């Protein structure tokens with residue numbers, strides 16, 4: 001019997017099966033299909049709602065050790081990248097697998113910057129949104145609309161096409177995001193200024209008014225760049241999974257990125273930082289923190305910005321964001337909500353409820369207060385997440401497209417509905433079928 005294997009005895013039949021254990025701790029769920037009671041039996045399958053213990057792919061992009069609080073892109077620790085690199089270099093690393101040399105970095109920067117403009121019709125398209133449209137909704141719709149401008153993007157098996165769409169998306173996201181921001185204010189959209197850095201140009205498109213040339217504050221420009229590095233990828237999270245699942249139908253990457261952006265919009269994912277600020281504003285003062293914590297422990301509330309599916313220790317990104325927050329406050333002035341956040345963290349980290357459940361601050365806990373100090377409205381927070389995550393989504397998508405083991409994503413289900421029934425004319429249907437409580441769980 002192979003040492004790296006799992007022996008299973010099916011007590012229904014008495015048969016013994018041997019399942020290989022791969023890569024130090026992985027079994028293929030498809031092996032379970034061999035475990036049957038007879039030829040007509042479908043075989044066993046695993047049930048794993050929300051994929052809490054199922055690997056959906058092999059990936060070389062991002063490594064996380066949630067117990068130890070480790071995050072690495074292509075092997076490089078997030079702390080080193082945040083300290084020494086810049087977002088465009090990290091995007092190159094994530095998409096291409098290696099850090100660029102100077103020549104390749106300059107070519108990459110040029111190739112991204114020549115794609116910062118959008119077609120005028122994209123601008124007109126965005127002007128069609130209502131004055132109070134959520135910028136994340138505008139982003140989802142506009143990224144989806146981009147697919148109609150680049151029909152060549154459906155050549156997903158062509159390497160050059162994939163590279164081109166990747167550069168286009170990384171280049172255009174800040175432009176669309178800034179247009180969405182200015183739309184809400186009723187200000188004219190600002191065209192890209194490619195003399196500036198990736199982040200500096202984004203700040204210019206957001207905040208430029210009548211000056212001929214916008215000069216970004218270097219501290220805020222660097223802070224945003226580091227925040228972009230921290231958000232560039234996070235392995236198989238909800239939006240990366242959406243990117244892969246939708247992309248697995250072989251749709252063009254703009255449609256798949258629109259789907260990933262929609263996944264990011266939710267309050268349990270990229271919308272969490274907005275939810276954190278709303279929570280901090282509602283708490284109102286550090287003295288109200290104990291009462292809020294009590295409500296969380298009673299299950300009445302959720303401490304937004306705390307807890308993570310993977311991290312069971314302090315999210316390494318949250319530590320860096322906390323430092324960045326103070327660098328930003330040195331320029332903008334202190335956001336008073338930070339005092340409530342610090343008190344929440346202090347009390348939560350000492351409280352048995354949070355300690356036993358291993359609930360620690362995640363990346364979103366301190367990003368909101370930082371973005372708010374920089375002048376961003378809350379509705380822009382998930383947009384600031386989507387811009388850098390585009391490089392991660394494109395890398396995840398390209399990895400999926402190239403992986404010969406991947407197919408259209410199509411999970412199984414455990415059917416719990418009715419057995420065979422036959423249609424009955426409407427006037428003959430018995431009363432109970434029409435009762436509200438009988439149908440209430442169906443939508």
Ligand code: CMC
Pocket residue numbers: 237267268269270272296301302303304305306307308309310357359362363364
């Ligand atoms: N506040 C209070 N209790 C919590 C929290 C929280 N933020 N998070 C988890 N718990 C409790 C939960 O009630 C459960 O308790 P019990 O065992 O008594 O039922 C236990 O901890 C395990 O939680 P879970 O919901 O099974 O964990 P999950 O892995 O399904 O959820 C999460 C992960 C991030 C959705 C969740 O922690 C959460 O809702 N956090 C708040 C929202 C948030 O900050 N989201 C941003 C995530 S990081 C950025 C990103 O990935 O986009």
